[in-house]
Amino acid sequence: MKTVCPINACNACGACSEICPKKCIRLTQDYFVSNAYIDISKCISCKKCESVCPKLSIKDFSSPVEWLQGWADEPIRRKSASGGIASAIMYSFIRNGGYVAACRFLNGNFTFELSNNAESIRYFSGSKYVKSNAQNVYEVVKKTLKNAPVLFIGLPCQVAAVKNYCSNHENLYTVDLICHGTPSHKLLEKYLREQHYDLYSISDIIFRSKGLDDCKYKKIAKSVDEYMLAFLYGASYTDNCYNCSFANLSRISDVTLGDSWGSNYTEEIKHGISLILIQNPKGKKLISDTGIDYKLVDSTVAIEHNQQLNHPVLKTKEHERFVNAIEGNKSFSAATFKSISKAVIIQKIKTIKNTVLCRKDSNHFGIRILP
Ligand SMILES: Cc1cc2nc3c(=O)[nH]c(=O)nc-3n(C[C@H](O)[C@H](O)[C@H](O)COP(=O)(O)OP(=O)(O)OC[C@H]3O[C@@H](n4cnc5c(N)ncnc54)[C@H](O)[C@@H]3O)c2cc1C
Ligand code: SF4
Ligand code: SF4
Ligand code: SF4
DSSP states (O other): OOBSSSTTOOOOOOHHHHHOTTOOEEEEEOSSOEEEEEOTTTOOOOOHHHHHOTTTOOOOOBOOSEEEEEOOOTTHHHHSSSSSHHHHHHHHHHHTTOEEEEEEEETTEEEEEEEOOGGGHHHHOSOOOSOOBOTTTHHHHHHHTTTSOEEEEEOHHHHHHHHHHOSOOTTEEEEEEOOOOOOOHHHHHHHHHHTTOOTTTOSEEEEEOOSSSOTTSEESOSSOOHHHHHHHTTOSOOGGGGGOTTSSSSBSSSEEEEEOTTOSOHHHHTTOOEEEEEOSHHHHHHHHTTTOOOEEOOHHHHHHTOGGGTSOOOOOHHHHHHHHHHHTTOOHHHHHHHHHHHHHHHHHHHHHHHHHTTOOOOOOEEEEEEO
């Protein structure tokens, strides 16, 4: 069967399927691969799918001209995964009359929405460590750009897709995230199911929490959160992420956001500090409009602590063992143990120690759900 980009290399950005005039592209997502299949009996060979695909056509890379770090005011920062700069940018953009397209959790899916209502930002903020679905937002963004500025925040492959999709870049502002990689939606579903939760029945999900406003949320794993461990160790991503074209210093967006690991503001790290890479004047405007007092960051230290600014995550034996176990029908827990047993054991010992010493778990990474 014919696919838009090479078999198993697809990012699942959904742009090809949305642009296709014949609606003859079917997206499939498995545990570790995605594909966009073309029904050749309906295809008219217009090649729109190829020109929009970020795997086949990438334009507009540029290098950062400024390296900053900073954090938003409470309570924005508290509700965010890192320093809350993404939300600060969204608030000022909407205040200045623009629209924001970003990812939120809704009815079991991680979908994109376009909004010019500041109330929506609380649904957008927070990192969702799973493959999201930007399909159906591209056309809405394209139409809105004719009359108003739009800020698109997403993973680098999704930012590349929206730029390919929309020819009018004058009103388009983009923010991408430094991206480690994403596990498939199907894998998250499996993990939650084995923990006795149905992704489609829960009201909300948080992957990383500052622990202050989340008392209604339930921590999913009493001891070790295998989903987040497999994510942080790079064992559970889809195949394409190990060859990501965006894991380097040439950026596709106006502003790139990540975590300022290795920051000299050591006291602030536990509350979250955003790393900010500005690529151009549009990026400068997005950042200065927030009114936040940013600090300079040592780019060498920032790169040292963020390998995704140099190369994609490596495809290791741990990933191979994880894939083999999941495809061999093992449980998520069993696959994680087969893949990264040492990390699981260390986490278990830490949990026992914390319990015995009545110490609060200081790890912000871990799935919490609102039933
Ligand atoms: C899958 C993934 C992997 C990441 N890997 C790294 C990494 O290796 N190193 C690093 O420094 N930072 C990484 N980040 C970025 C980090 O988690 C923070 O998002 C970033 O530091 C900005 O933090 P913040 O507090 O400003 O905003 P946040 O509160 O994190 O909000 C970020 C914005 O990103 C959007 N978003 C969240 N999840 C998704 C998603 N799945 N798909 C599309 N858009 C999404 C939200 O809608 C929001 O607009 C990753 C983020 C994601 C989602
Ligand atoms: S070539 Fe045109 S018609 Fe054929 S699948 Fe691609 S977008 Fe659709
Ligand atoms: S456009 Fe996106 S969904 Fe379509 S083949 Fe390319 S990467 Fe996959
Ligand atoms: S690692 Fe690259 S391909 Fe994978 S989700 Fe992130 S940006 Fe997209």
